[in-house]
Structures are given as C-alpha cells and as structure tokens.
Amino acid sequence: MPKITELRGLFKPFTKPLHRQWKWVWQEKGKFNEPKLTLPKALEDRQINIIDPLHEPDPNALPDESTPWISPTRHPMFEYLVPPLPREQHPLFHHDRSVFLFDSKTRLHAGVDQACLLTKTIPFYELPQSIKQTLGQVSLPDQDDLIQSYIRQSIAYDATKEHLPRKKSPLKQRRSFRIEYGIPRSRQMSIVLENMIYLCESLGGHYPDLFKRHLYRNIPFYTTYERYGELIHLRKQNEYVLTSHIPLSPIVKRLDKLEITSGNNTNEQITSHDPNGHYLIQANDYQFLDMYPIYPTIDLSLEQLYQDGDEQGWKQRKSNEYVHTIFHVSNDELIHEATADERLARMIMFTFGSALVQARQLYPNGILTKPVTIQSIFFLDELFHFIVFQLNTLNYNDTNDKQCNYVWIDKDNYLYDNRPSMVMHNPVYGTERNLQRYVLEKLIYNPSVFQKFLALYLQGVK
Template sequence: MELFIYIFVFFFLSCLKHQGKMRLTLRLCKGSILWRQKRQWEKKAQFRDVPVTLRQEVKRKIPDLVIHDPSVKPPLPKWQPPVDDIRFQTKRDEHRLYKEEEVYKMTSRTRFIEGLKQACILTKSQLFKGLPPGISSLVGKIEFPDQDLLVQRAIMHSKFWNPTKDRLQRRFDTTNLRWHFPREYGITRHQSGRILLGNLLHLCESVSGQVPSTIMERHLIPNPHLYTHYSYKGKMVVMDSLQDYMTASKTELPPFGDKALIEDSVNHEIPDMFPLLPTIDFEKSHLYEIKNSYGWVDKCSTHCPQTIFKVEAGFWPSEHRVSRDAMLCLGYAMVHAKHKYGNDVKILPEPVTIQCIDVNVDSVCFIYFQLNTLDLDNTDGVKNFLWCDADTKLYNVTMSKPWLGKEFEKTVYHSYESGPFQKMLATYIYGCPETKHV
C-alpha cells in the first residue's frame, strides 16, 4: 500500500511541475496485472473431466447401449510386410544375395592401414616411384594454345565461377582455436572436384586435332560399376566399386614394362605385414555375387578398359588414395584378363595395363598398373608392376587469418603448377597410334 501511495504522489507532483500537461489516469495508476493473472492461472486453474452419462429413460429403452470415447483411438491390427519385398526383410539369410561362405569385401571407401605397402602385398606387385618410361617420354610433347591460362580458368570455375551456394563446413584454425569463423556458403569439396575433373577432361579432349584417335577410337563412360572377385590365401575377396569416369577402346594399352623387366621381377621380394594380415581393412560379408563385370556390356566396341578417373573429395592422405586406386586397377585388369584368357588363367601370355587418375580439389595422383600374373595366393614367381606419382599439387592455398591483420583477411590461391596437367595429358594420349611419331 505504501508503494502505491509513493507512486501516486510522484505522478501528482510531476503533473504540477508540468502545469497540467500530463494527465493522471486510472489506467496509469493501475499498472500491469497480466503477471498476476498468469500466476493465478498456474496455481488455481482446474480442469474437470465430467464423465458422460445416460439418462434413465434411455437405459431402460436400450439396455445394451455402450458409450465410446471419441478421444480414444481403437487399436490397429499389426501390419505384416509382404514377404517378396526385399526392403522389409529382417533376416539376413533370407536375402537373395546371401551365401554361407564369408568373404572379404572391398569398396571405394576402404582405407588401408599400411597404404602402398599393403596394396603391393594384396596385388603381388613390385613398386616403382614416378612415371613409367612410356608416359614420361610424352610429358610436354603435345600442347594447345593458352594451355596454362585455360587450366587456371578450370580451377577458378571449380572454386568460384559456379552459382552453387551450399552450406559449407565451419572452418577452424589450429593456430588459433578460439577464433570464431562465420558460416560460409559456396561449392562443396565433392562438387568442386567433379567440376575440376570435368574441365580437365574437356581440355584433354581438345587435343583431338593433333591426336584424332582420342575421339575416333575411345569412349568416355560415366559411372562404370566394377564388380569382380579373386582368391587370396584361400579366402575370396570381392571388389565392389563405382568410378566417376573411364575411357575404353577397341585396343589395349601397351605394356609399361618389357619382357626383361617381367623376368627380373621373379627375384623381387614382396614385403610383409606380420603380425597383421593384409586383409585387415576389408569388411566381412555374406551378401555378394559371383561375377566379373566392367560396368558396361562386355562384347561391345569399347571392350578394353584403359584409364580410370576418380574424384576424392575427402581429406585422405595421398598414400591412402593411391593404395585404394591400385586395387581398383587390379580389379579392372583382372576382369579383362578373365574375359580374354579364361577364369583359370594364372600367368598371362600378354600383360594387361590399366591407368588411374585420382583428382582432388587441389592435387592429382597418377597410378599405373601392369597385370602379369593372377597367381596371387603366394609371393613366388612373376610379380605385377605398380608405378605411382602421388600428391602432385596444382596450386597452393593460404587460408585467411583475420586475427593477424587486414593483410590476412582473404584466402589467397597462388603458386600454380603446370606439371600435373602435362602428366594428365600424357596419360590421356598414351597408347594412341599418333604418339609413336612424337
């Protein structure tokens, strides 16, 4: 009560001071009572649920009348899924692909703990660093006008010149973890890699004027699905992978190593991973098929696989990417060898060669595989060949660090390298008849 008197006196004196310019109304003195109403509702409000009853006259006339509450839903019958629909199968042994024998399964997301060493054991390969002699002799031999400028534009297209505005992962910097970067929108890593690979392939196709067989005899196949299997140490390994692109032709690629190198490979010793097994990173599965497929019709004009093109959008180290790609090259070479020489072939009469170009947002990895033997259960005899040129940077990036000053507020792309695209172009034209005169 005293507080109300003080407020009344305050407003009365204010009115006298302003000579009647302010009116002292009842609403002004009353104040807000909304909070009182809410508090009263929370404490004393009650909801009474009065049960529904029937009058005595109705009960006498209809004694069996039952009242149903409309707010209570009746129980529904239990739904039974159709038996022939594979999406609703709950038991694994009822799956159409289920088999009793357990196998090791490799996919595009399989990462090898030992990298190239493990891939060499699984493929029974002898490792060579760098490019094969046939590829290195073609580097820089064929060019087109404004080559470096067009490659830089392809990079800019994959990083900036695209209308995609997806929500990107929030950035952080290990040198200043307390700095809060704002949310960014732009091109995701996977989309950027696909754009870059498509642009580089388009630039490689532009040399068709100098090398016509790249267009006349080869075909670019999108998303070929590799599915094959082989035996390793008495256990079946199933390879199931989807690639981004692949070139195929009527003729095979020339072998990278000659017969003398193949004969010398008998003395090469395959490394060991003891006490670990090389198959430690494979999944164990009972769901698989027994088939050998490139991903397209076998007996067509483009029967021979040549070059795999793959985009890796993750943050995998280059050695993990190369080891995965070496297994994919083994898979395609194995399918082609089985179609050509039969499923029981061990030592191939002629080698089968496969190339792979793995593109990231800022680097390119090159893998060259030559299949000489399919006797992979032991480490004796002839070995396969594996050439690797990994982590070839297209450009370097200096990320923004705003806490260091205005000079470091923007991300800078610099140090463009022309070597990776020249290697890619040499890999693309390898095996064409026109390259014999280069």
C-alpha cells in the same frame, strides 16, 4: 432425416451457431441409410471373393495371417510397412563362404606395401620411361592459361551457391562461424577434372582415335579373387572411367628374364637391348612386406552379402572396348584426412581389380598371353596421384611362381599451391567475399601436372 416441418421448435435461437444445431439434430434425429454393395460388370462373371467392408468378413476369404506380406514395389516411402527380411534370407547372402570386403572406405595400415602384398605387385616410384619421354612433346595453345581459368572458376567464379559445412576452429575452441554459401567441394573437383578431360579431347583433330573413346560417370564396379586361400571382394563406384577401342600396350613386354639379378656381373647389354630391362632387375631385388604373425587381410571386414561375378559398369555393347584410365575423385572432407600411402593403396587395389576383370574377359582360360595395362589418376582438390598398373599373372597363390604384377607410382603432384580452406577457418581470407581476391593473388600454378595428365591421356593413340 426428419423433415424441416418436424424440426420446428427444436432450434433454440441465440444459443449456439446454426451449423452446430444442424450437427446436433443429425446426431440425435438422423438416420444412416446403408448403401447396397454393387459390383462392376467386369467383375460379375469372374469367380472372385468380394469382401464387404461394412460386414464381418468371411474367414475363408481372408489370406492366411502366417504368410508375411511383401510389398510389390519396394518404394522408400513404404519401407516402414514392410518387415525387414532376416540377413540369412537376403538374396545376396552367401551361406557357404564369406569374403574380405575392400571398398572406398577401407584403410590399409601398411599402405602401399600391404596393397602390393595382397595383389602380388612390385612398385616402382616413378613414371615409366615410355611416358617420361612424351612429356612436353604435345601441347595445346594457351593450355596453362586455360587451366588457371578452370581453377578460378572452380573456387570462386562458378554460379553454384550452396550451403557449405560449418567451419571448425582449431584446438577445440568454442567459436561459432556464420553460415556461408558457396561452391561445394565436389562441384569444384568436377569442374577442374571435366574441363581438363575436355581440353585433352580437343586434340581429336590431330589424333582421330580420341573420337572412339567413351567416358562413363558413376558406374558400379565389383570383382572377387582369391589370395592366400581367402576370397577378397573389391567393390566401388567409379566416378569417371575412360575406355578406348584398343587396349594399352604393356610397359615391360619381355617377362622371360626374371632370372636376372643385380650386381657387378649384370649384363649391361640388357638395358640397351630392352629399354625397360632395369625394371626386371629391380623386381628381382624387391622383397614383399613380411606381416607375420598378422594376416594381410587384417584391415578388411568380413562380409556375406556380395554379388558374384565381375562388373565393369557398362554393358558389353562392343567387343572392342577396354579400360584406358580410371579417375578416382576422393570424397574425403579434408586433404589431410587420409595419408598419401592409404590413398595410393586404394588406387592399387581398385586398378588391379579393373585389370583383373579385363583379363578374365580377354583370356577366359586363365592364362595371360599378353599383359594387361590400365592407368589410374587420383584427384583431391589440388592434389594428383598418377599410377600405371600392369597385370602380368593371374596366379596369386603359387609362391614358386616368380611372375608378379608391376605398378608405377608418381605421387604428390600439386596443381597449384596456397589453396584457401573451405572448412578450416582462415583469419585473413576466411570468408566467401575474399575468396576471389585470394585466388587472383595467392595461387601458384604448376604446369608440369597437366603435362603428365596429357601424356597419360594420349597413351595408345596413333
């Protein structure tokens, strides 16, 4: 860089700003002194090839360009820098055999009958008699008022205000609605469901076994089983799973009377000797759905990226932890987006999968000495479905084996009526300002739903 005395006369006054003149002088008269490469003391004694960025690198010091570079940390910000692996090189890719994937988005066009065919299950469209007898026997003080307050809180009185989805006008009318902020539907359902579970937990003073239960949220679940010579992979993220320290007792305990048939010559002493003997009679009369020439797996997609083994979602900290109830919280945008038959089919498939994983853990040899029972509750806005699944056999491919699984279904239970729509436009109470008045005036509460919920929750307590 020239000295200031040498720069006299180079500046032209009043022609350009001073900083621009200094920039021009630096570009024309300046010199760049190349710094020397200095190594830290910690690296001087090591035999490391140092690449000087100011000079041409040594070709022997560079890595081979043919080897792909893999990022040490798979951060989403740098995924675009990493070339995606081919599907065949994925660590979960199975070359030898693909599976039929059943997840939370799968829909069975035949509904419950198709799910029962895939799981070798016989349905009964009622709650078991042992649960019906307990309805209304246990109650909480002011339970109906508390449930109604939970409903009001979830719809109108919660402090959460988020951007709601745009309302849609029917018949494709070109009508725009203003942006509204309120309580999202996922938040509404979690408020009602979690408060109902906490209300049931308040009975721990009368039933100490309730304190030994655990509630897990958003845990993964997957398992694989073979049916009709095809592998079926069940995969889902369970929203809520309730576990207990003892397994649920089976509904039908005597399974050695499957040769009994219904008719005029039916032994009437069976039902008096065994209260659930009529389920065995109905099971013999049930005919599975005949889908020929269509395969029962027609609605399931083929997949080669799946994990082997079984996963319940929690680590086996204790040997005495069993699935009690699975709560399925629907993510459908509208309550009429899927039919009740399709939702019940999903419940049967995933409840069967949870019972299958528990049976494999209890009986590694594959022979069930005692049936495995698991309950399941479906929840969407104000709609509840209750099912009780009993796994009786692990033999699904033998057509001569008469033992089948049982499932009890109690569907279409509405906690309240006249729910205000958050998506479709309501001309009377269509804005957030009128929701509180709507909730206070129009909702009709149904107390029988919580009685069933409480009866299922208290199963297995002493």
